[in-house]
Amino acid sequence: DDALVIEYAYNTTGGVVRSGWPTYGSLLGAWYQTFSDDGNGPAVINDATYAWLASGAAGPAGGAFGAGNFWLTTLGAWKTGLGTPPVYLDANTLVTGIEIEVDNWIAQSEAYVDNITITGVIVTQDAGSGATGDNFISLSGNVSVRSVGLLPDESQYAGLHEKTGTFMVAPGFEASFAGNFGIISGAMAAEHFTFTGNAGGTLGGPLISWGEGLLSLTGNTRITIDRSGGTDMTPGFTGGSGGTTFTLTPLRSTYKEPVE
Structure with missing residues (x-):
């Protein structure tokens, strides 16, 4: 199995990720796409977001696509169908999981x-x-x-x-x-x-x-x-004691049509 990994890191406002650790860049209080070409990016996943193949070699980014067995490109490029077997992927590839890595801590997020x-x-x-x-x-x-x-x-x-x-x-x-x-x-x-x-x-x-x-x-x-x-x-629900089941019925008196 394989996965496209989108990895983010966060520079704290104090500039210290953890005692003795370096920051990811000069901006503080900012998200970084740790494998993006420009080193910094918005905390939004879209077609411009960089994603790397989990089964390949570790980063950093740079060089030709697939160089050193490191497969990295934008999500939009993956969807159009880049690469050669065994790493060819496109919009018709079956997705069995979505993996998003966030360094430092898991922050509040939304996905669309x-x-x-x-x-x-x-x-x-x-x-x-x-x-x-x-x-x-x-x-x-x-x-x-x-x-x-x-x-x-x-x-x-x-x-x-x-x-x-x-x-x-x-x-x-x-x-x-x-x-x-x-x-x-x-x-x-x-x-x-x-x-x-x-x-x-x-x-x-x-x-x-x-x-x-x-x-x-x-x-x-x-x-x-x-x-x-x-x-x-x-599945996922239990019945009453002795293996009995519950029957749920609607309460007609609770139904109301909206009033314009």
């Missing part, structure tokens, strides 16, 4: 990705009650989710094939959707859900909101729930 197909599950630690302001998952653009049963029969996916029927288990998180999401092949559970704009698609399992807030659907939102391919017990 669109037009993607996910074959996997989202599972978070419980953020606790009332913490959705700092803990949220936002899916916008065109997103579709395939069943984990379609993952290759390889060791790194051991155990995931049995989790068919669940896509998201995110207690304490707000999950927001904007735009079409095609087919989501499993249940979703979070503290709070918001669907806006033209959000819509087919959900292959229940939608469970743990929090006390309203389930918000605005704009041209349209959701179809199709349980035909589901299971009696959704």
Whole structure:
């Protein structure tokens, strides 16, 4: 397996990363792309961001593409299809993971990705009650989710094939959707859900909101729930004592149409 690695470092305002360690450049309180050609860059990942192949030699950048077995170029160039076998990659290459390295510490960050197909599950630690302001998952653009049963029969996916029927288990998180999401092949559970704009698609399992807030659907939102391919017990959830199961039903009295 391989990965494209995007690495960042941060110069503290005091200019000291750690006692006895050098800084990454002259700017303080700034992010650095540690393998970029210019030595400094914004803390935003886009087509201009440099990414290096994890299986190759370590940096620094410089020289011809692939020189010394160090494969480095912009994310945009990787997507167009640079390199030769065995390192040829393009926009059609299956992505099994996204790895972002941050030196010094993990800082607060946001990620925006669109037009993607996910074959996997989202599972978070419980953020606790009332913490959705700092803990949220936002899916916008065109997103579709395939069943984990379609993952290759390889060791790194051991155990995931049995989790068919669940896509998201995110207690304490707000999950927001904007735009079409095609087919989501499993249940979703979070503290709070918001669907806006033209959000819509087919959900292959229940939608469970743990929090006390309203389930918000605005704009041209349209959701179809199709349980035909589901299971009696959704993976990731436990039943009652003695192996009993819970049946969740909507409370009609809580449904309200928005007033213009």
